[in-house]
Structure formats: structure tokens, C-alpha cells
Amino acid sequence: MKSFSKMAYPYVVWMCVMIIAPMLMIVFYAFSAKGNDLLAFQFTFENFARFFSDTIFPSVLWRSLKMAFVTTALCILLGYPTAYIFAKMKPNNQAIMILLVTLPMWINVLVRTYAWRGLLGYVDLSSEMRVYVGMIYNFLPFMILEVYTSLSKIDPNLIVASHDLGADDGETFRRVILPLSLPGVVSGITLVFLPAVSSFFIPKLLGGGQYVLIGNLIENYFITSGDWNFGSAISLIMAVIILISMFVMRKMDYSNKEAGD
Amino acid sequence: MEHKTKIHERIYAALILAFFYLPIIYVVFFSFNQSKSLTKFTGFSLQWYEKMFADRMIMSAIGYTVLCAVIATFVSTIVGTVTAIGLSKSKRVLREAVNQVNNLPMLNPDIVTAIGFMLFFTSLKIKTGFVTMVLAHIAFCIPYVILSVMPKLRTLDPNLAEAALDLGCTPMQALWKVIIPQIKPGIVSGALVAFTMSFDDFVISLFTTGPGVSNISIYVYGAVKRVNPTINALSAILVFVITAVLIIVNVVPMIRERRNAKNVNAAELETGVN
Numbered sequence: 389m390k391s392f393s394k395m396a397y398p399y400v401v402w403m404c405v406m407i408i409a410p411m412l413m414i415v416f417y418a419f420s421a422k423g424n425d426l427l428a429f430q431f432t433f434e435n436f437a438r439f440f441s442d443t444i445f446p447s448v449l450w451r452s453l454k455m456a457f458v459t460t461a462l463c464i465l466l467g468y469p470t471a472y473i474f475a476k477m478k479p480n481n482q483a484i485m486i487l488l489v490t491l492p493m494w495i496n497v498l499v500r501t502y503a504w505r506g507l508l509g510y511v512d513l514s515s516e517m518r519v520y521v522g523m524i525y526n527f528l529p530f531m532i533l534e535v536y537t538s539l540s541k542i543d544p545n546l547i548v549a550s551h552d553l554g555a556d557d558g559e560t561f562r563r564v565i566l567p568l569s570l571p572g573v574v575s576g577i578t579l580v581f582l583p584a585v586s587s588f589f590i591p592k593l594l595g596g597g598q599y600v601l602i603g604n605l606i607e608n609y610f611i612t613s614g615d616w617n618f619g620s621a622i623s624l625i626m627a628v629i630i631l632i633s634m635f636v637m638r639k640m641d642y643s644n645k646e647a648g649d
Numbered sequence: 650m651e652h653k654t655k656i657h658e659r660i661y662a663a664l665i666l667a668f669f670y671l672p673i674i675y676v677v678f679f680s681f682n683q684s685k686s687l688t689k690f691t692g693f694s695l696q697w698y699e700k701m702f703a704d705r706m707i708m709s710a711i712g713y714t715v716l717c718a719v720i721a722t723f724v725s726t727i728v729g730t731v732t733a734i735g736l737s738k739s740k741r742v743l744r745e746a747v748n749q750v751n752n753l754p755m756l757n758p759d760i761v762t763a764i765g766f767m768l769f770f771t772s773l774k775i776k777t778g779f780v781t782m783v784l785a786h787i788a789f790c791i792p793y794v795i796l797s798v799m800p801k802l803r804t805l806d807p808n809l810a811e812a813a814l815d816l817g818c819t820p821m822q823a824l825w826k827v828i829i830p831q832i833k834p835g836i837v838s839g840a841l842v843a844f845t846m847s848f849d850d851f852v853i854s855l856f857t858t859g860p861g862v863s864n865i866s867i868y869v870y871g872a873v874k875r876v877n878p879t880i881n882a883l884s885a886i887l888v889f890v891i892t893a894v895l896i897i898v899n900v901v902p903m904i905r906e907r908r909n910a911k912n913v914n915a916a917e918l919e920t921g922v923n
Binding site for chain 1: 653654658659661662665666668669670671672673675676679687688728731732734735736737738739740743747750751753754756757758759760761762764765766767768769772784788791820824845848849851852855856865866869870873880881883884887888891892895899
């Protein structure tokens with residue numbers, strides 16, 4: 389039986405080549421001077437200095453973070469009540485509702501985002517608002533599904549017990565249902581915030597080309613202008629910010645659990 | 650929770666669902682439009698469908714998408730399953746290390762994973778094109794296959810394989826006749842995830858493909874700069890196919906269940922249990 393363990397070895401090699409090496413490549417390019425060659429390596433902080441000393445780049449970063457933050461908040465505000473209503477339905481209807489939410493997710497993201505262009509033609513919205521519509525449309529299903537999963541796991545007896553002990557509906561929600569559904573909200577936040585920060589086709593398809601987010605910057609530096617060193621530095625900055633926010637998220641989740649005990 | 654919803658709650662849920670479906674219905678509707686307009690419906694026509702099937706770019710994009718998804722699914726399902734079986738018998742350290750590294754592409758934004766691949770291929774002087782796109786797809790699909798096969802292996806009774814060996818099976822036979830059939834549901838769902846991930850991928854494909862090779866997503870991304878109703882037709886066809894597949898996937902098991910229930914009833918009647 390031990391001999392089966394050898395079956396994992398080829399993948400370990402593949403993983404080092406296809407996952408670890410590409411990640412190291414980004415770091416390597418971000419810290420090297422212009423010129424796309426592995427052998428002519430020159431260590432430099434220049435790419436990062438260029439990003440933060442500029443007036444435009446930090447403001448694009450800030451705009452992306454703000455947009456991801458607002459998108460996440462709106463997804464919670466719209467998605468939590470939806471999930472809550474679903475969880476209150478009869479079991480058969482719950483299954484149908486969840487199927488109806490998942491169904492559009494099977495259709496290609498580009499196609500779904502493109503689909504909004506026709507409808508948005510009727511209303512006069514700023515490019516920022518159009519991008520928000522696209523973001524919420526793409527990411528709201530994740531929030532609904534995550535919150536619904538944690539709500540449907542709540543033991544109904546806990547709610548009965550809360551009522552028996554004299555809590556009204558509002559208090560039961562605040563002190564029993566909400567705390568128990570928070571893990572779903574937290575994983576929903578991860579699933580919304582992460583792709584929202586780095587999104588670049590939603591602003592491009594719906595923002596009319598004028599609306600630039602950090603993802604668009606990265607795309608431009610890689611595909612249009614071919615300055616891979618600077619592009620890598622921008623991606624690294626973004627990846628680090630995302631890692632930090634995920635870490636803070638997890639800390640908050642943890643302290644919530646501590647407080648709940 | 651109590652199974653009672655108030656009328657305003659039902660209206661709210663309906664509005665959210667309408668938000669999800671409205672743009673899709675709109676695109677399907679306008680794919681039958683006579684004119685180029687995306688806001689004025691001037692009459693029924695199938696001309697955008699004709700144009701779509703005559704468009705070589707769209708047809709080749711569909712071909713590349715399907716071919717890439719089939720190859721990536723095939724390879725990643727086999728490699729992922731073999732690796733998962735290997736890991737289930739490996740030391741804990743190795744298992745944890747592989748899981749951590751596999752998490753990287755899932756935790757990173759797609760665009761970061763994508764430029765990693767792009768830098769990797771071009772630094773090694775590998776010409777980007779269909780092959781590099783397929784390689785990247787295989788790479789991001791394998792972790793999902795491992796993730797869906799692993800839990801099945803964890804619940805597998807280790808004595809089963811031991812018994813097979815004791816009864817004279819070679820390790821290969823034990824694997825093929827005992828382990829694989831037991832973890833089949835995990836393999837199938839892993840393959841399905843891999844297929845849909847590859848079929849729908851945009852970001853990683855955009856950065857790893859080369860000139861002349863586009864999948865459906867890249868085609869849509871490149872073609873929306875101007876009004877182009879053939880994309881409506883392409884979208885509508887994708888919507889039709891996916892809806893049909895999902896209905897079949899959801900309805901067939903229901904029919905089968907009903908038939909099984911009938912058979913059981915019939916059997917019970919015959920043996921006089923009922």
C-alpha cells in the first residue's frame with residue numbers, strides 16, 4: 389500500500405514547475421530592471437518607487453479598493469435578506485430558488501457581463517454606476533449561496549428555544565441567527581472582494597473604456613505596452629494588499645468567534 | 650426556521666431573481682432582431698444566427714474552447730485522481746505541503762496566476778498559443794480535481810484495498826477494481842468542475858494564448874468594442890445549450906428515481922410484501 393504514495397511524486401514536480409515557478413517569476417520581474425531576460429538580472433526597487441511616486445497609480449489602486457469594498461457591502465445588503473428569505477421557504481421551494489440562482493452562473497461570465505450593455509442602453513448612468521451594476525450582477529450569487537448555506541445549517545430547535553426563553557423575532561435574529569450565519573458572510577466576503585479588486589473585464593465592457601481599475605493597469609502593462617517589470621510590480625502590490633485584507637478578515641472572524649463563546 | 654414567507658419577502662426574492670435573468674432574456678430576445686440596434690426591436694429575423702455560423706472566427710473560437718476543455722478535463726482528471734490516491738497514502742507533511750501550494754492559485758486573483766504563466770512561458774522561450782493555453786488550463790484544473798477526490802478517499806475503508814491484496818490482487822488490480830470504483834463519484838464531480846472551469850475561463854486564457862488562438866471568452870472580449878449582434882446570437886446559443894444540459898442533468902435522475910420506485914413497487918407486489 390505504501391507504494392501508492394509514489395503516485396503523488398510526478399504531481400509534486402509539476403506543481404513546483406507550474407505553480408511555484410510562475411509565482412516566483414512575478415516577484416523576480418517586479419524587482420528587476422527593464423529588459424525581459426532571466427540572465428540579465430539587476431535588482432531594483434525602481435518599479436515600486438515609480439508606482440507610489442506617481443499621482444495616477446495610487447489613485448487607481450484606491451479607486452479599485454473602494455469599488456471592491458462598496459461592491460462587497462452592497463452584496464451583503466442585497467444578498468443576506470435574499471438568503472434569509474430562501475432559508476424560510478418550504479424545503480422544495482428552497483431547492484428551486486438555489487437552482488435558479490446557480491443557473492445563470494453556468495453561462496460564460498463575459499457573455500453575462502456583455503448582456504448588460506443592451507439593458508444599460510436605456511438608462512443614463514455614469515460609467516462608475518455601470519461598473520457597479522456589472523460587479524454586483526457577477527458577485528451577488530456567491531454571497532447569496534454562502535449565506536444561505538450557513539443559514540440552512542442552523543438547528544431549528546435553537547430558534548424555538550430562543551422563543552421559549554422569551555426572545556421576540558428581532559432579538560432571536562440578532563442574538564441567535566445572525567451570529568450563527570456570520571461564517572457564511574465571511575466566506576461570501578472573500579468570494580466577492582477578491583475578484584472585485586482585480587476585475588478588469590467588467591470595467592472594460594461596461595465602463596466604456598474610460599473607467600480604469602488596477603486590473604486594467606496590469607492588463608495594459610502586459611498586453612499593450614509590454615512593460616512586464618512594472619506590470620509585475622503592480623500585481624505584486626495588489627496581491628500583497630489582498631493578502632493583508634484576507635488576514636485582517638480572518639482575524640476579525642476569529643475575534644468574533646471568541647466574543648461569541 | 651419556520652416555513653412561512655410574507656408577501657413582501659416573496660416580492661423581494663422575485664426582484665433579485667429578475668435582476669439575474671433580465672439581461673440574459675434581453676440578449677436572447679435581441680438575438681432575433683432584424684436590425685443592428687440593441688435597444689429597438691424592429692422585427693424577427695435569424696440573420697445574426699446565419700452570420701454567426703458563417704463567421705470563421707466564432708467557429709474557431711468555439712472549436713478551441715471545446716477542444717481545450719476536453720483535453721484539460723481528460724488530463725487533469727487522470728493526474729488529479731492519481732495524485733489524490735498517492736497523497737492519501739503519503740506522509741502528512743507532503744499532503745499538507747501539496748494542499749498549501751494548490752491553494753495558491755485559488756487564493757490569488759486570476760490575473761496574478763495568469764501573468765505568472767505568461768512570464769513563465771515566455772521566459773522559457775516557449776511560444777504562446779494553443780499548447781500553452783491547454784497547459785495552463787490543466788494546471789489550474791488539477792487542484793479542483795484533487796479537492797473533490799480527496800474527501801472520498803478519506804472515507805474509504807483502508808481494509809478494502811488490503812483485503813484485495815490478500816486475496817491475490819496485484820496493487821494495480823486493487824487500485825482499478827477496488828479503489829477507483831469506490832471514489833468514482835468524486836472523480837466524476839472533479840471532472841465536471843474541471844470542464845466548466847476550463848470552458849468558462851477568460852483571464853488565464855487571455856494571457857497564455859498566442860496570436861490567432863481565441864476561445865469564446867476572448868472572442869467576446871475582443872468583439873464588443875463595436876455593436877455586433879452576432880454576439881447576441883452566440884450568447885443565445887450558449888444559453889440554450891446550457892439550459893438544455895442543466896434540464897437534462899436535473900430531470901433525468903428524477904425520472905430514473907421514479908422508475909426505480911415503480912420497479913420496487915412492482916417487485917414488492919410480486920413478492921406480496923405490499
